[in-house]
Amino acid sequence: MDELKSPPSRPPSTVTVRRNPPRRARPTPSQAPIPISLPPTPSKTIPSFPIDDILSIEIPENNIVKNIENENLKVFLRIRPQSISQPQGKKGGVAKNVWPQSKQIAKSKVKKVSEVCLKENDEHSVTLCPPQSMQDQKRSKTEVYEGFSYVFSADSSQDDVFDKMVNPIVEDFMKGKSGMLAALGPSGSGKTHTIFGTGRQPGMIPLALRKIFLGTDGNGAQSPRTLYLSMFEICSERGRTERMIDLFNDGVDICLQQSIIKGLHESVVCDVQQAEALIAEGMLKRATAMTNSNNQSSRSQCIINVRCETCGDFDASSNSALLTIVDLAGAEREKKTGNQGHRLLESNFINNTSMVFGLCLRSLLEHQKNRKKPLQKHFKNSLLTRYLRDYLEGKKRMALILTVKSGEEDYLDASFLLRQASPFMKIKFTNSEESTEMIGNKRHFQPFLKADQQKKMKMSTIESSVVNEKSVDVVNSTPHEKECENEVTVKKVNEVYDNINASKRNRLSQIMQGFARAAWQVLKQYKEKLKVAEKEIIYLKQSLEDERARSDRLAKELARLKSSFLCEDIVSTDKIITKEVGCRGNYLDGSAELDHQSMDSHEVVGGTSENLSESEVTVNNRSTDFSVINSCVVGTSGVGEEIFKGHCRQKHVESPVASEGVEISEGKEDSSHKGIVLFEDTACSIPDNLGRDDISSSVERRQSKNDTEKDAGTSSGNISEPEFTVNSQSIDSSAVGSCVVINSVTQEISEGTCCQRIQSPGVAEDLENFESKDDSDQNDNVLLQDSANSIQPIVSISDDSSSLVEGHQSQNDMEKKVFNQTAISNEVPEVAVEVVPCSKLPNAEKPKRRLQPASSMLLKNISGLDIEEENEKPKGARGSKRNTGVDLTRKTQGSLSLIRLLKNNI
Numbered sequence: 001m002d003e004l005k006s007p008p009s010r011p012p013s014t015v016t017v018r019r020n021p022p023r024r025a026r027p028t029p030s031q032a033p034i035p036i037s038l039p040p041t042p043s044k045t046i047p048s049f050p051i052d053d054i055l056s057i058e059i060p061e062n063n064i065v066k067n068i069e070n071e072n073l074k075v076f077l078r079i080r081p082q083s084i085s086q087p088q089g090k091k092g093g094v095a096k097n098v099w100p101q102s103k104q105i106a107k108s109k110v111k112k113v114s115e116v117c118l119k120e121n122d123e124h125s126v127t128l129c130p131p132q133s134m135q136d137q138k139r140s141k142t143e144v145y146e147g148f149s150y151v152f153s154a155d156s157s158q159d160d161v162f163d164k165m166v167n168p169i170v171e172d173f174m175k176g177k178s179g180m181l182a183a184l185g186p187s188g189s190g191k192t193h194t195i196f197g198t199g200r201q202p203g204m205i206p207l208a209l210r211k212i213f214l215g216t217d218g219n220g221a222q223s224p225r226t227l228y229l230s231m232f233e234i235c236s237e238r239g240r241t242e243r244m245i246d247l248f249n250d251g252v253d254i255c256l257q258q259s260i261i262k263g264l265h266e267s268v269v270c271d272v273q274q275a276e277a278l279i280a281e282g283m284l285k286r287a288t289a290m291t292n293s294n295n296q297s298s299r300s301q302c303i304i305n306v307r308c309e310t311c312g313d314f315d316a317s318s319n320s321a322l323l324t325i326v327d328l329a330g331a332e333r334e335k336k337t338g339n340q341g342h343r344l345l346e347s348n349f350i351n352n353t354s355m356v357f358g359l360c361l362r363s364l365l366e367h368q369k370n371r372k373k374p375l376q377k378h379f380k381n382s383l384l385t386r387y388l389r390d391y392l393e394g395k396k397r398m399a400l401i402l403t404v405k406s407g408e409e410d411y412l413d414a415s416f417l418l419r420q421a422s423p424f425m426k427i428k429f430t431n432s433e434e435s436t437e438m439i440g441n442k443r444h445f446q447p448f449l450k451a452d453q454q455k456k457m458k459m460s461t462i463e464s465s466v467v468n469e470k471s472v473d474v475v476n477s478t479p480h481e482k483e484c485e486n487e488v489t490v491k492k493v494n495e496v497y498d499n500i501n502a503s504k505r506n507r508l509s510q511i512m513q514g515f516a517r518a519a520w521q522v523l524k525q526y527k528e529k530l531k532v533a534e535k536e537i538i539y540l541k542q543s544l545e546d547e548r549a550r551s552d553r554l555a556k557e558l559a560r561l562k563s564s565f566l567c568e569d570i571v572s573t574d575k576i577i578t579k580e581v582g583c584r585g586n587y588l589d590g591s592a593e594l595d596h597q598s599m600d601s602h603e604v605v606g607g608t609s610e611n612l613s614e615s616e617v618t619v620n621n622r623s624t625d626f627s628v629i630n631s632c633v634v635g636t637s638g639v640g641e642e643i644f645k646g647h648c649r650q651k652h653v654e655s656p657v658a659s660e661g662v663e664i665s666e667g668k669e670d671s672s673h674k675g676i677v678l679f680e681d682t683a684c685s686i687p688d689n690l691g692r693d694d695i696s697s698s699v700e701r702r703q704s705k706n707d708t709e710k711d712a713g714t715s716s717g718n719i720s721e722p723e724f725t726v727n728s729q730s731i732d733s734s735a736v737g738s739c740v741v742i743n744s745v746t747q748e749i750s751e752g753t754c755c756q757r758i759q760s761p762g763v764a765e766d767l768e769n770f771e772s773k774d775d776s777d778q779n780d781n782v783l784l785q786d787s788a789n790s791i792q793p794i795v796s797i798s799d800d801s802s803s804l805v806e807g808h809q810s811q812n813d814m815e816k817k818v819f820n821q822t823a824i825s826n827e828v829p830e831v832a833v834e835v836v837p838c839s840k841l842p843n844a845e846k847p848k849r850r851l852q853p854a855s856s857m858l859l860k861n862i863s864g865l866d867i868e869e870e871n872e873k874p875k876g877a878r879g880s881k882r883n884t885g886v887d888l889t890r891k892t893q894g895s896l897s898l899i900r901l902l903k904n905n906i
């Protein structure tokens with residue numbers, strides 16, 4: 001009750017139930033690009049695939065197939081004589097019109113007899129000319145049709161036609177090849193005459209039978225065989241349905257089931273007379289009628305089959321062959337034939353069959369031209385084309401003979417026929433004979449198989465072997481013929497299996513040949529691909545070798561550039577330092593300009609004893625305009641203990657010094673602003689790890705010492721004390737700044753010889769106090785003497801020119817500075833330094849461009865020094881410098897001053 005009282009529940013909302021849940025499309029599998037990795041080149045060469053050996057094997061070509069494939073449909077043309085154009089009555093006169101005819105038609109026929117519209121050009125072409133009455137029409141024009149297999153003129157005989165057209169087919173037939181001959185043409189053009197002929201002019205069938213029964217197969221050999229003859233027609237029943245009538249069996253209807261005619265009576269023919277009699281009997285049964293075009297016009301399509309079976313040899317090539325000859329009913333024009341009623345219906349059927357026949361061939365032609373176009377199944381539209389399907393689809397060889405009349409009134413018929421049928425000559429037989437043979441065998445063996453089966457079931461005697469009611473005409477045969485037929489039937493039954501087995505074997509062999517041929521073609525294609533691939537591989541190998549050679553060249557070039565860059569870097573560094581010092585001097589001198597008119601030479605002869613070396617530096621400056629010598633370059637071998645450890649030869653050291661820049665020039669005395677420092681040491685031992693700073697520090701240390709002392713002599717017995725002497729001949733010169741700083745030593749060792757370059761830009765100890773004046777002569781001689789050794793490298797700087805130097809701390813006279821050197825080496829180096837005062841460079845911009853790297857280099861060097869730490873060092877600790885090592889030797893007053901100067905100016 002509560003439920004009743006309660007408000008009715010809402011109907012459940014509509015719920016959509018998915019039977020199949022929505023499916024999501026599967027993500028497309030990402031196909032990451034497969035990295036192409038070339039397989040490593042195997043060290044061993046892989047043996048090549050023996051494709052040449054395989055391809056060298058010759059496969060036997062099927063000549064039959066090859067011939068058929070290359071064969072086109074043969075189209076012949078026969079022109080009927082015009083003199084018999086008029087239908088003749090039975091009495092030999094002009095036949096009366098079978099149908100009531102108007103007077104105009106009768107008059108026109110009489111007029112057009114004499115005119116000819118078709119002319120034979122040659123054996124293969126004709127010219128169709130429209131009659132004068134039709135020349136005004138658009139489609140009426142003279143046309144030339146060529147390409148016929150042969151054109152039979154009006155006066156050609158039946159034998160000519162047979163020899164050129166039928167005889168090859170018959171010969172092939174006797175060799176076991178099937179074939180077909182069909183006659184096409186308008187009504188009354190001579191098709192029936194050509195196929196059957198007359199008593200005096202036998203047609204193709206009688207001639208063929210004669211040829212066949214003559215017993216030769218073309219080679220003169222006669223083989224045992226059995227000939228079967230059948231004849232039937234396809235006609236229309238009141239124009240509605242088609243009928244197949246067996247002409248050998250009293251007009252019994254037969255039917256066509258899948259290309260097999262059931263009930264068709266095949267007559268075994270033993271001689272040509274029997275065969276001709278059968279043919280004649282069948283012709284009498286054929287439906288004919290009198291029309292305005294032909295007094296005995298065929299009203300049906302007549303087919304004659306001659307089948308040959310080789311007795312005792314049932315191999316596939318010759319066991320059965322079929323020769324088919326078709327006499328088509330001629331296309332009819334209603335106006336021309338004047339058919340009415342039933343005849344008109346027959347005309348429609350005849351024209352329809354002819355049209356279907358032409359459509360089948362046209363479709364085959366288009367299909368062969370363009371394989372994309374399907375082969376239309378027009379054959380289904382008529383019994384005739386269904387029966388002749390194999391021929392119309394190009395599976396069997398056939399030939400066409402076109403019969404035309406050349407009269408003026410036949411122009412339209414001839415034009416229609418030639419336009420429709422002349423393209424058929426391009427049709428090719430593409431299929432193999434094997435398939436056609438198999439089809440033929442299948443069709444003709446099937447009744448035998450059926451008969452054999454029935455025979456097995458009945459287990460009857462020889463009489464019962466006559467089970468194929470279609471094969472033998474018992475009714476009309478004679479007793480002798482019956483015996484012959486019975487024997488033949490028994491043979492068939494006994495050998496049918498062998499025949500089938502042979503066919504199977506043949507089919508298998510054909511299949512294998514086809515497979516081998518296809519494989520051979522594939523191998524050919526792969527061979528071509530392999531050739532292309534091998535060419536590509538060779539090309540890639542060549543390119544790889546080229547790339548390798550190129551990379552080698554680039555590596556060599558890179559190494560060369562690196563080496564040259566290092567050399568230039570060293571040289572440029574020295575240049576920059578020297579130039580910087582020179583500039584500094586100019587800066588201090590203010591208007592100092594160095595115009596060296598003559599080359600100044602500074603020779604430094606440095607020598608060291610075993611443990612002691614002294615260098616006397618003499619600076620001679622002959623420049624008249626040399627106002628300030630703010631720097632002198634002294635090449636010295638005064639290096640510390642650690643310098644001379646090895647045994648090397650210091651060949652040539654040049655230290656160009658210029659007022660604004662320093663450049664190096666070897667072995668050349670230049671009038672430009674260059675000072676050449678020649679440093680020669682015949683027996684100098686320099687360690688490989690000689691550092692630039694070591695030398696400079698040691699020299700600076702000594703220079704700082706000379707600020708207060710001239711004579712050092714504080715070194716021990718192994719310590720050399722180079723004496724630095726500056727001689728200045730100038731009277732007015734108030735100050736001569738000279739110092740010797742070796743700040744860089746570059747050594748190059750090659751083959752046991754050490755070539756050491758020393759660029760030692762002269763830096764004054766207190767350059768800030770220098771002032772140069774123009775027109776001051778200055779002669780500075782810096783002599784470094786080694787008192788402890790007999791070999792004293794002397795560096796002399798002489799300046800013959802007058803110079804004015806002011807504000808120099810040191811004396812104007814010769815100043816000697818003694819450098820203490822500690823030499824460990826036992827050999828005394830000979831140092832000869834030539835300092836050539838350089839004149840001002842003609843191009844002042846060039847060194848300026850080089851200031852940038854020099855500044856950077858100096859900043860880099862300066863930043864590396866701890867100035868504050870040096871300042872904190874007490875000056876009184878000099879005595880302990882020697883004991884503290886190289887680090888302490890750097891921290892001299894001279895170096896501090898130099899660093900300050902450089903840093904402030906940069």
Ligand SMILES: Nc1ncnc2c1ncn2[C@@H]1O[C@H](COP(=O)(O)OP(=O)(O)OP(=O)(O)O)[C@@H](O)[C@H]1O
Nearest residue numbers: 080081187188189190191192193294297298329330
């Ligand atoms: N080449 C020829 N030489 C002599 N007479 C010929 C020739 N061709 C045809 N004739 C004669 O022309 C007449 C008509 O020929 P035929 O009956 O062969 O024509 P058709 O093409 O078969 O006509 P339809 O299609 O109506 O049967 C016949 O009397 C035939 O003897």
